[in-house]
Amino acid sequence: MKVLWDDKIVDRNEVEIDMEDRGYQFGDGLxxxxRAYNGTFFTADEHIDRLFTGAKKIDLVLPFTKNELKERLYKLMRENEIETGNIYFQVTRGIAIPRDHSYPDPTKVPAVFTASTTKVPRDQAKMDRGISVITLPDMRWLHCDIKSISLLGNVMAKHEAHKVGAEEAIQHREGIVTEGASTNMWMVKDGVIYTHPDGNLVLPGITKIVLLDVARKAGIPVKEEAFTLEQLKNADEVFSSSTTIEAMPIIEIDGVKVNDGKRGPVVKQLQDLYVKAVEDVCGEVR
Ligand SMILES: Cc1ncc(COP(=O)(O)O)c(C=O)c1O
Incomplete structure (x- = not known):
């Protein structure tokens, strides 16, 4: 497998990440x-825009234009012959010596970029079945809109879920549901879909944008409104969303079944609409 290291495609074992890299030292990066289907990226521009927006928020000077980045990502996907799979990429504020919390001069310290790919087929059986989750307090910082590589809060939440055999952790701030450790969170009540509005408490998910769009076009009522743990536990359906899992039914929360432990009709409809949106761009989804 090849990877991208700055603007070069190299073998993974050729990459040298300096111990003074600010990503390694401070988690200072994005x-x-x-996800690609049939060799075509889905919502690449939206993801790239979010990276550029995040970079602006933290004064990180990116060493490429949006088009250059997209071209490099496609080049790596083709090199690794990825049809359906994921490309992860990250950029850090570079290698600054001596160690110092404050930002280095970006004209002297260039950002460091890497990208890698994985072939990941769609797990249709899991999307039909759904997953179990736990709830826990949201212990993260107050810039959750930035897709930071500082993921310790998210990692700890996910670990708590895995310890009890659950797959995701629904986080809440004083009883208000924010999002999952690596997903946006949704509930359905009386035919209306709810999800936390964008802002500093959740990541502005790209999958969320697509789901909101397809739901509205299909005439399904949608409210970007925060909901409580109490409402979550009384919901008709619950699901999570992300680039890698699309819309994933949640069938058990803290050991209590949702919708009798089965995927509900609204999430099924959204899954179908999402696939249709993917197919419009990438061709038939299998
Ligand atoms: C904390 C968090 N929220 C939401 C999401 C979903 O975002 P997207 O739909 O852009 O993948 C992710 C994805 O990684 C995430 O890490």
Whole structure:
């Protein structure tokens, strides 16, 4: 497998990440993941835009234009012959010596970029079946809109879920549901779909944008409104969303079944609409 290291395609074992890299030292960087179906990226521009927006928010000077980045990502996908799979890429604020919390001069310290690919087929059986989750307090910082590589809060939440055999952790701030450790969170009540509005408490998910769009076009009522743990536990359906899992039914929360432990009709409809949106861009989804 080849990877991208700055603007070069190299073998993974050729990459040298300096121990003074600010990503390694401080978690000072951003990342993204784009999914490809049949060799074509889905919503690549939206992901790239989010990277550029995040970079602006943290004054990180990116060493490429949006088009250059997209071309490089496609080149790596083709090199690795990825048809359906994911490309993860991240950029850090570079190698600054001596170690110092404050930002280095970007004209002297260039950002460091890497990208890698994985072949990941769609797990249709899992999307039909759904997953179990836990709930826990959101212990993360207050810039959750930035797709930062500092993921310790998310990692800890996911670990708590895995310890009890669950797959995701629904985080809440004083009883208000924010999002999952690596997903946006949704509930359905009386035919209306709810998800937390964008802002500093959740990542502005690209899958969320697509799902909101297809739902609205299909005439399904949608409210970008925060909901409580209490409402979540009384919801008709619950699901999570992300680039890598699309819309994933949640069939058990803290050991209590949702919708009798089965995928509900609204999430099924959204899954179908999402696939249709993917197919419009990438061709038939299998
Ligand atoms: C914390 C968090 N929220 C939401 C999402 C979903 O975002 P997207 O739909 O852009 O993949 C992710 C994806 O990685 C995430 O890490």
């Amino acid at each position: 990342y993204e993941v784009i």
